[in-house]
Amino acid sequence: xxxxxxxxxxxxxxxxxxxxxxxxxxxxxxxxxxxxxxxxxxxxxxxxxxxxxxxxxxxxxxxxxxxxxxxxxxxxxxxxxxxxxxxxxxxxxxxxxxxxxxxxxxxxxxxxxxxxxxxxxxxxxxxxxxxxxxxxxxxxxxxxxxxxxxxxxxxxxxxxxxxxxxxxxxxxxxxxxxxxxxxxxxxxxxxxxxxxxxxxxxxxxxxxxxxxxxxxxxxxxxxxxxxxxxxxxxxxxxxxxxxxxxxxxxxxxxxxxxxxx
Numbered sequence: 001x002x003x004x005x006x007x008x009x010x011x012x013x014x015x016x017x018x019x020x021x022x023x024x025x026x027x028x029x030x031x032x033x034x035x036x037x038x039x040x041x042x043x044x045x046x047x048x049x050x051x052x053x054x055x056x057x058x059x060x061x062x063x064x065x066x067x068x069x070x071x072x073x074x075x076x077x078x079x080x081x082x083x084x085x086x087x088x089x090x091x092x093x094x095x096x097x098x099x100x101x102x103x104x105x106x107x108x109x110x111x112x113x114x115x116x117x118x119x120x121x122x123x124x125x126x127x128x129x130x131x132x133x134x135x136x137x138x139x140x141x142x143x144x145x146x147x148x149x150x151x152x153x154x155x156x157x158x159x160x161x162x163x164x165x166x167x168x169x170x171x172x173x174x175x176x177x178x179x180x181x182x183x184x185x186x187x188x189x190x191x192x193x194x195x196x197x198x199x200x201x202x203x204x205x206x207x208x209x210x211x212x213x214x215x216x217x218x219x220x221x222x223x224x225x226x227x228x229x230x231x232x233x234x235x236x237x238x239x240x241x242x243x244x245x246x247x248x249x250x251x252x253x254x255x256x257x258x259x260x261x
Contacts, residue, residue: 001077005033005067009085010040019088021050025095031071036061065166065174072161080161084152086200093196097155108187109156111149112196136190144241151175153197173221180225184238215252222246
């Protein structure tokens, strides 16, 4: 099952859907989760006749986390893939990731590296963290510091996605929180060292309205994760490392605020 959340995505939506329907691995359902779009997104989705595409509209705009959890609840597949409505999949993405999870039962989630592009589809510089941390061990070691997994590149076991889901409180980085919770419980996240997704960087994503810097964003996400760990009575070496880097993020964010004044 592929979860494709859609909100006012008409500009790039057809290109994204076409890249999914052109996959060499064909045994899938594409769940287009229309989150109350007011542009032409619904018309684009409804123009397809491919029976693998299921259009599931929300009654109103409910946000990404609600929409993704809804998709998890209705998905039929044993694996769940993520995709954004402005990205483009390599034709062999699903085939490669399905083969990987089939061959590695110890892995809960497999991502891939990315080819980055701008709004017009022109290549831009790679995301350094994506390319530096590829093995499961390297990913696990780096996640307490920062994220290195591109959300729309992942394929995960449906059983684990249903078990964990996305935390409605983690509005800054629902995906990063999910990786932290999985790793804290000992699950393995891997990455195929091959770009299977073209990731589009939009101008709107470069200038967030809330104006939070990277340390503030990391501190908020890690702080909520750690609070939930305390409520659950959970603590281990991985969580301790998250707590250590959380303190660094908080200190840096505070220093920036002081210097700004």
